[in-house]
Amino acid sequence: MFCKNCGSEVSEKAAVCVKCGVATGVGVIPGVPVAGAKSRVAYILLGIFLGGFGIHNFYAGYTGKGVAQLLITLFGFWLVLPLFAVGIWVLVEIITVKADSQGVPFT
Ligand SMILES: [Zn+2]
Structure with a gap:
């Protein structure tokens, strides 16, 4: 194949x-x-505690999204709206993402 x-x-x-x-x-x-x-529990916990830095995305191999969230948090920390947007983004991810960037389902 x-x-x-x-x-x-x-x-x-x-x-x-x-x-x-x-x-x-x-x-x-x-x-x-x-x-x-990878562990879904670990992904969710990383998202909850370190999601603003994109750590859960680095963990699951979504490097691009992780870098984007990290940069938004680092450069937007003095603004409420970007942090709020990243928070919602992370929340949606930990609810909907069930596999890593290779398509391998979380355990
Ligand atoms: Zn190939």
């Missing part, structure tokens, strides 16, 4: 493409933890 992300040939049994590191979906059974899967 071929990787849906980069198109390179991957083994039928491969859970992750060796070329780009994206999960192929093989072996990812809903409700069954995958090796290397």
